[in-house]
Amino acid sequence: MNNNLNFYFENLLKNDGASEYLINQVQKDLDFILPPDYISIIKEFNGGEGEIGNNSWLFLFPIEELLEVNQDYVLLMEQIPDYFLFGKDAADTGYAFHKVVKSIHSFGLMSNFDTDPIEFCGNSFFDFVKYLYEK
Numbered sequence: 001m002n003n004n005l006n007f008y009f010e011n012l013l014k015n016d017g018a019s020e021y022l023i024n025q026v027q028k029d030l031d032f033i034l035p036p037d038y039i040s041i042i043k044e045f046n047g048g049e050g051e052i053g054n055n056s057w058l059f060l061f062p063i064e065e066l067l068e069v070n071q072d073y074v075l076l077m078e079q080i081p082d083y084f085l086f087g088k089d090a091a092d093t094g095y096a097f098h099k100v101v102k103s104i105h106s107f108g109l110m111s112n113f114d115t116d117p118i119e120f121c122g123n124s125f126f127d128f129v130k131y132l133y134e135k
Contacts, residue, residue: 008052008053008129008130008132008133009045009048009050009052009129011050011051011052012045012048012049012050012051012052012058012060013048013049013050014044014045014047014048015045015046015047015048015062016045016046017042017043017044017045017046018042018043018046018062018063018064020043022046022063022064023039023042023043023063026063026064026066026067029067030066030067030084031099032084032097032099032100034097035097035102035124035125037124037125037126038086038097038125041060041125042063046062046063046064047059047060047061047062047063047065048060052129052132052133053132053133053134053135055135056089056132056133056135057089057090057091058087058089058095058132059087059088059089059090060086060087061085061086061087061088066084066085066086069085070084070085073085073094073109076094076109076110076111079111079113080096080107080113080118082098082099082100083096083097083098083099083105083118084096084097084099088109092108092109092110093106093107093108093109094106094107094108094109095121095128101123102123102124103120103121103122103123104120104121104122104123104124104125104127104128105118105119105120105121106118106119106121107119
């Protein structure tokens, strides 16, 4: 894993890394390709939870739970079909990949997308983690 990312994840309680086999199995069921920098994190630690910086909390879902989590939030995610949920914070802000451009965005898990904004958080997983750290 990138040494810069190690710095940001030092306070995260991490799961063991995911196998290449598991990653490939999940990827086959998706209608888009997961970003490579996210995959490198999942290989290192498959989900985790903890502080990022002084003001952010991240719960990164294990890869084998991604489909189930997105199904659990199906009514929400159907409103934003170009997004795929991969994590959340302690206040129920969801974090999702844009399936086409692979950028990362946040939104309330109880959002009304007619009135609630989807916030841009970065063009890569590294940008996203840095965004959380500096919040």
